[in-house]
Amino acid sequence: MSNLSIADGIRLGIAVGVAKTVTAVVKALRLGSASVLPGEIARRLHPKMLGLLAQxxxxxxxxxxxxxxxxxxxxxxxxxxxxxxxxxxxxxxxxxxxxxxxxxxxxxxxxxxxxxxxxxxxxxxxxxxxxxxxxxxxxxxxxxxxxxxxxxxxxxxxxxxxxxxxxxxxxxxxxxxxxxxxxxxxxxxxxxxxxxxxxxxxxxxxxxxxxxxxxxxxxxxxxxxxxxxxxxxxxxxxxxxxxxxxxxxxxxxxxxxxxxxxxxxxxxxxxxxxxxxxxxxxxxxxxxxxxxxxxSFKAAFGRAEELNVEGKHVRILLSKNPVGLNETIRAVNDLKLQGQCSTTLLVLNDRIADGTDVSWIWDVDTEPLVASGGTFVVSGDRLYDMALRLQYSQENLIQPSQGEEPWDGHTSRLILEENLEKAVQIALELTPAEETLHIIPTYTAMLEVRGILTGRKIL
CATH class of the missing domain: 3.40.1190.10 (Mur-like, catalytic domain)
Structure with missing residues (x-):
C-alpha cells in the first residue's frame, strides 16, 4: 500500500468510497446484504483491488x-x-x-x-x-x-x-x-x-x-x-x-x-x-x-440450517448437484426412520447460479426418498422436471386434485405448487408440530426460501 502513487491512491480511495456508499444504500433500502455489487463496482474502478486488499x-x-x-x-x-x-x-x-x-x-x-x-x-x-x-x-x-x-x-x-x-x-x-x-x-x-x-x-x-x-x-x-x-x-x-x-x-x-x-x-x-x-x-x-x-457450532444459512417458523421446526438442506442431493436424501431418510419427519419441500431452479442444465437430477437416486414415504411438495422454476423425476421413482406417486385429502393405501403423496410462497405455506401446514420440515432447494431457490421464511432477501 505504501508503494502506491498519489494518483493510484486517490483512485483507490474513490473506489472504496463508492463501494461503501453502495453498500450503505442497499442495506438502508433493505434490498439485501450487498454481498456482490460493491465489489464489482470497486473492481471496475480499480482492477488491482483484490491484490491490494489481500496483501x-x-x-x-x-x-x-x-x-x-x-x-x-x-x-x-x-x-x-x-x-x-x-x-x-x-x-x-x-x-x-x-x-x-x-x-x-x-x-x-x-x-x-x-x-x-x-x-x-x-x-x-x-x-x-x-x-x-x-x-x-x-x-x-x-x-x-x-x-x-x-x-x-x-x-x-x-x-x-x-x-x-x-x-x-x-x-x-x-x-x-x-x-x-x-x-x-x-x-x-x-x-x-x-x-x-x-x-x-x-x-x-x-x-x-x-x-x-x-x-x-x-x-x-x-x-x-x-x-x-x-x-x-x-x-x-x-x-x-x-x-x-x-x-x-x-x-x-x-x-x-x-x-x-x-x-x-x-x-x-x-x-x-x-x-x-x-x-x-x-x-x-x-x-x-x-x-x-x-x-458448539451452528450451521451456515441454508446448509442444514435450522429455523423455527410459525411454531414449526424447519431444516434447510442446500442441494445443487447429484452428490449433494444424494447425501441429503441419505440424511433425511435416516431421520424418517427415526420418525422425525414426513414432509419434504423440494425446490428446483435453473438460473445462472444454479446451473441452467437440470438434467443432473436424473443422476440422483431419488428412489430411496420416495420409497421412504411421506408428502412431497415441489416448487421452483423447474418444478415439473423434479416432479417427473419423483414420478418415475415410484409409479403410485400420484398428484392429488386441488383440496383432495391424502390417499389411503399410498405410501407417498405429491403436491405441485408453482407459487413458492404458497408451497412453503403448504409444507408448513402439513408438518406435524413434533416433526421437522426438510426443505431441499438449489442455490437461488435456497435464497428465495430463506427470504420467505425470515422476511429478508440476500443479494
Whole structure:
C-alpha cells in the first residue's frame, strides 16, 4: 500500500468510497446484504483491488475451494480462529466469485482502503481459483472435493484439477495445501505439489455405502486411467481405494475421523468438520480448542440450517448437484426412520447460479426418498422436471386434485405448487408440530426460501 502513487491512491480511495456508499444504500433500502455489487463496482474502478486488499491481511489469506461444503467449512474455521482471539474477515454470505471476495474484504477496510485483520477466510468458486491466485498469494488453500457441478459452466473434474495444479505450482513451498485424501483426483493433485501438503479423510468402514452410487465422477486412476479398486465408498467417488496397475493409492490422512466430534447431520459434514479442524491445527490451534468449537457450532444459512417458523421446526438442506442431493436424501431418510419427519419441500431452479442444465437430477437416486414415504411438495422454476423425476421413482406417486385429502393405501403423496410462497405455506401446514420440515432447494431457490421464511432477501 505504501508503494502506491498519489494518483493510484486517490483512485483507490474513490473506489472504496463508492463501494461503501453502495453498500450503505442497499442495506438502508433493505434490498439485501450487498454481498456482490460493491465489489464489482470497486473492481471496475480499480482492477488491482483484490491484490491490494489481500496483501494487507497480517496472518494470511485462507482460500476454501471445492464443489460442496465451502460455506459450512469456512464458518467453522472462522469460529475456531475467532475464539482464539483473531480478527477474521470472511465472505459469510457465500458470494464466492471475485466480486464477492472483494466485497467481503472491503467491508472491513476503512475509507482509505486500509484493512486491519489477522486472517481472511475466502470461499472460492472452483472455476475462479486460478484467477484469484493471479492476484492473491494465500497462506493456505483448503481443497474439499471435486464433483460434477454445472457442467454447462465448468466441464469435468479432471480439467478443473489440472487448472488448479497449474495455478498452485508457482506458490511458495511453505503454502499450506489441505487436501481431501478420499477424493482420488485431489489426492493425486496433492501428491504432485511441492507445497506443504496435508490430508484429511474418513476412516470409518461402517459408513461405507452398500454400492457405488450412480452419481459418481472419478473412479478411474488419475495417474494411469485404470479402474480403481475400492475397499468402500463414503459418498460418490470418495472412499478408500488403490490402483491395481500403477500403485497409486489414497494419501494418508493426518488423523482418524472416528475420534473427532460432529454436530451437523450427514457424512458430508464429517468431511467439512475434518477439513476445518485440519487447517486450524496447521495454523497452530490445539486440538482441545478445536473440539470445543466443533461441539458448539451452528450451521451456515441454508446448509442444514435450522429455523423455527410459525411454531414449526424447519431444516434447510442446500442441494445443487447429484452428490449433494444424494447425501441429503441419505440424511433425511435416516431421520424418517427415526420418525422425525414426513414432509419434504423440494425446490428446483435453473438460473445462472444454479446451473441452467437440470438434467443432473436424473443422476440422483431419488428412489430411496420416495420409497421412504411421506408428502412431497415441489416448487421452483423447474418444478415439473423434479416432479417427473419423483414420478418415475415410484409409479403410485400420484398428484392429488386441488383440496383432495391424502390417499389411503399410498405410501407417498405429491403436491405441485408453482407459487413458492404458497408451497412453503403448504409444507408448513402439513408438518406435524413434533416433526421437522426438510426443505431441499438449489442455490437461488435456497435464497428465495430463506427470504420467505425470515422476511429478508440476500443479494
Amino acid at each position: 494487507q491481511v497480517s496472518q494470511g489469506v485462507i482460500l476454501v475451494v471445492g464443489t460442496n461444503g465451502k460455506t459450512t467449512t469456512s464458518l467453522l474455521l472462522r469460529k475456531i480462529l475467532v475464539d482464539q482471539g483473531y480478527r477474521v474477515t470472511h465472505n459469510a454470505t457465500g458470494a464466492n466469485l471475485i466480486n464477492g471476495l472483494i466485497t467481503a474484504l472491503l467491508a472491513d477496510a476503512n475509507l482509505f482502503g486500509r484493512l486491519s485483520t489477522d486472517f481472511a477466510i475466502l470461499e472460492v468458486d472452483e472455476n475462479v481459483l486460478p484467477l484469484v491466485l493471479k492476484d492473491c498469494q494465500p497462506r493456505a488453500i483448503l481443497a474439499l472435493n471435486l464433483f460434477r457441478d454445472q457442467l454447462d459452466r465448468y466441464g469435468e473434474v479432471d480439467s478443473i484439477s489440472q487448472r488448479w495444479q497449474k495455478a498452485i505450482a508457482p506458490l511458495p513451498e511453505n503454502t499450506i495445501v489441505a487436501v481431501n485424501a478420499d477424493d482420488p483426483t485431489l489426492s493425486h493433485l496433492g501428491q504432485k505439489l511441492a507445497q506443504r501438503v496435508c490430508y484429511f479423510g474418513l476412516s470409518e468402514p461402517d459408513l461405507y455405502l452398500e454400492e457405488i452410487p450412480h452419481a459418481v465422477d472419478s473412479i478411474y486412476c488419475p495417474q494411469c486411467g485404470t479402474s480403481l479398486d475400492y475397499r468402500g465408498v463414503y459418498l460418490s467417488h470418495l472412499g478408500d481405494y488403490q490402483c491395481p496397475s500403477c500403485g497409486f493409492q489414497k494419501s494418508q490422512p493426518a488423523f482418524h475421523s472416528s475420534k473427532w466430534p460432529q454436530i451437523l447431520i450427514g457424512v458430508y459434514n464429517k468431511y467439512n468438520t475434518l477439513a476445518a479442524g485440519l487447517v486450524a491445527q496447521q495454523l497452530g490451534v490445539n486440538t482441545e480448542n478445536i473440539f470445543n468449537n466443533i461441539r
